[in-house]
Amino acid sequence: MKGSDSRGGPRRQPYLVWSFPWAWVWVCCGAPSLADADVRLLLANETPYYRAAADSFRHHLGRLAPGVAVSIHSVANDWPAEDILVSIGSPALTELRARYPDRAALHLFITSDFWREQSLRDPGLGNNTAVALDQPPQRLLTLARLLVPEAHTLSAVLGPHSSQHGAELSGGAIALGFEPRIGILAPGDNPIATLWPLISASQITVTLPDSADFNRAVARWLLQLSFRAKIPVIGFSRAYTDAGALASVYSTPENIGQQGAELVAERLAHGPFPPGLLPPRYYTLATNATVAEALGIVLPATAALQNRYAAALQEQP
Amino acid sequence: MLKNNKRTPRLCCGMIFTTIGLVAMPVGAARAQSGALNETDLLGEIPLQTVVSRFPQTAAHAPASVTVITADMLRAAGAMNWVDVFRLAPGFQAYAPNANRFGIDYHGQGRELPNHLEVMVDGRSVYDPIQSTVVWGALGVDLDDIDRIEIVRGPSAAAHGSNAFTGAVNIITRSAVQDRGTRVRATAGDRGTQQVGVRHSEQTGSFNYRVSLGFDHNNGFPNFNAAGPDDGAETWNLGLRSTYTPNLADTLSFDGGFSRQDTVFGDADRPDEYLPVRYYSQHQRVAWEHQLSDTSDFELTLYHNYLRTYGVRDLGPVSALLGVSPVVVPLLLGIPDQHSVQGFHTIVSERYDLEAVQRIRLSDALTGVWGVGTRWDGVDSRFLFDDGATHDEQRPRLFAQSEWLPTTDLAISTGVMLEKTRIGTLVSPRVSFNYLIHPNHTLRLSNARGQRAPSITEAEERQVFRLGDVITEDQRRVVANLGAERINNLELAYLAHFPEQEIDFDIKLFREEVRDGLDDYRESIAALPPFFDSERLVRDNVARWNAAGAEAQAVYHLSSRTWFRLHYANQDLNSRRVARFDPALQIRNFDGGTPRHSGGLLVNHRWSDALDFGIFVYSQSAVDWRNGNPISGFTRVDAQATWHFKAGSSKGDLQLVAQNLGPDYSEFNRANVFETAVYLRARLDFPD
16 A cells, blocks of 8 residues: 655744754853763664664754764763763663663653653653653544544544553543544454444544554454444554555654754753653654545645644644 | 265374464563563554565565555456456466466466466465366456455465466455445346346454355357357356454454356367366365464464366267268277267366464564465376376475565565475575665565476376277376476566655566476377377476566556556567477477567546546557467457445445457457457445
8 A cells, every 4th residue: 555654743942943053053162061972872772763763863963963973882881971871762771771870861762651661660760851752642633633524433442551541542532522432452352343333433543552462463453444434544653554544643763863863952052851751743644545545535735734734733732 | 076085185293283382482572571562562563465475575675576456456447357357467468268268377378278377365275286277267256356466476486385486376355354234246248248246244243254146147259159159158156254353362264165167168269179167166264363472473274175177078979970880880999889078077176285374573674484384186087197096296385484674775585485296395495685775766686496396187197088998099198207397587676666746666677597397299109090199298398488578567646536557568488399309309489479568557537436437458469379379469448437326325336347449359369359348337235
């Protein structure tokens, strides 16, 4: 199936726009310690998407702070105290925390679920900063509303992990004018018997990420049943769109790398990272023209979709 | 009916233990440290089906050229039969030796019974060992039930075994889960065409099933009706697909089917020799899919095919055939005067196939599949073997395929199939290097080698005609030490995807060398009654050919209402075969056995939500069909218009199909004259 994608994000805050030139001037004029700081990127391994995030990070930081050296590492070594530490991937976060439990660092390419769980195990992690890879449910709901404005009923089937977002998803759906129908599917349940009543009674379905085995097992039936019911699916990854979802919103390694570079540039300009987990600032939209045609849905042109989606996100509280 | 002496299939005990071992294997340790979602969960694969390597791959990573024919394409092209279907794929030769007998081949040599293409229906091989080809009339598949057809254009023995010598086709029918409710369809049109069918899909708790029943009748080519012989056909199909999903990790499916076709055997070159035949086929398939972990799944499949063919024609008394008095026959032949019958009487083939497959993602850069299987084929035919025994063969197999991504822009695919056959263990490897010169532009260099063992009939055929105990004709034998056919294929391909313009394009240059190809030569025989042939055919590894050329295909979505699909193939065939050893060596070629140029353009435009229109232009250059006639090139234009409507809670469509809007043309034989034919189809879907 064919798809297209477009990249974008919520409109950048004005102060950020103005801060970058000043950060550049500040760095070039020689800040006492940070100007000499190196950025240490710790990669979980050589997996292509970690590498792509690292490349994007380096590219964007090179543009924002040309004088800053960025080195990529596979093992956490003894790094000077003034260096800025950035981990890419959840194994790298774990390793960096074990090596430097008292240093603030930036963690990229992790899930919010992983961050929450690690924070419980490692209270000191709260002083660190992270960028979530997964999208807030509201972004999927907004895309659903944008592509099928007339839809009244929205369904979702949640698994063992994603069920914790049930209330957030339900509230967000109601705020956008949907009547949510949310079901829970346990690994021992019959998937078709659970999915079909929900899908057949709705006009659009959204999926939230769960464990990979759950995602794989559910996607097969979800896509077939939604196609049987002529109901579009909004997915959370490019793979979902390629497999038969109408559209997906997700953050690519390049998106995450770009946001990481901007955070480091902000730190160079303004001091410490803001602690806590940040939602992904940039995202990518993917649509499946074949599915849209089969369902009789007219997709906007890529640029128009991007602009309308960004505007829709801005309108939300 | 099957004879009692048929041996029970010997399914390897080792396979069972292997299967148990696989299922008991511990799940992956991807979540060893944490129970939380990680980035792999978000970026994990959502399964796509593909036939190339037997695990999900993008086209940019696939080790061979792929064509996917979708149900939408079949509808847009107004396809009425299998020839219409495969003319949508570049490099394919699709032809009709008679109105209801089809030959489908890829990089073929113009044979009436092509034997180098593996064809599967939902993963079940329908390549039949009787004629070493596919009996398309006995497939039991209605075109309306097809979801898509995945085609590997290139040797695929590494993934699908010996018979995928030049390519592999998987016809995927609509699953039991895809539909719900009842569909009724009917078609009427030229050549006395009458088709009716009903399909019902239902869900009962964890169980989904689809039952379909179809009837198809046509009178064949009109010019033959006038002359007497009729190459029409009447076909009944009954099919069942079912799926049971007890939980998220397990899926059980059962498919079964029955088909009966009454038609004629033979080609239009000699219509007076048409032999009335009845094909009766049935199949059963059970499969268990189990998700072992987030990186691995397992599938166990067992299926059974059964095909019975019956064809007999009474030629009249021997005395009348010889033009002598009945009292002279005993003096001449030593037997009393009696009726001579022509035909192969009853031929039965049966197949059992058991296969266990594990698909596994070892890391983000390494994905693969491996499996073991065994196949038992048996054929009963006094006509083919001149005895009453069951001729059988068991072929165990072991295979593995992998895709390794050493860098973000390089994919290396490797695969190998080991098959233990009657002529020894065959090894068929394949390797491919796919280099992403840009995220949407890929170069592929691949090399596939295959070995094909002769089928049961090819290896053991012994055709003689008898009157009583007297051999009156000796038609064919096979040399004792028949060997494997060998192919070596080299391809360089470029694939492009233009997302903004919604264009997909790929082109490949190929060179194929086939050695030790099976073919027939003639030899003189003596000691037969003087009224009969003094020559017979001998099957041996006496052919070799090189093929080179280019194939391209492109899809362009001009707008949400209009799309184009274009394909073209250029093939240069250089061949030689031994036609006779004695008294002097005769070498022939079949260079003209495939069209030098072939291609098609399919356009579909949706005027409104209720009306769409499609046109398919297909053209091919001249072919000297080996078992037919030299036929000049032709261009055929088909068109269809479909009106989609709703009636209460039901919906349906009415389709008008006009085939060959241009002048008449011949196919395979000069006598197969295609005139303009018009059909009207109606389909009505009733919701559950």
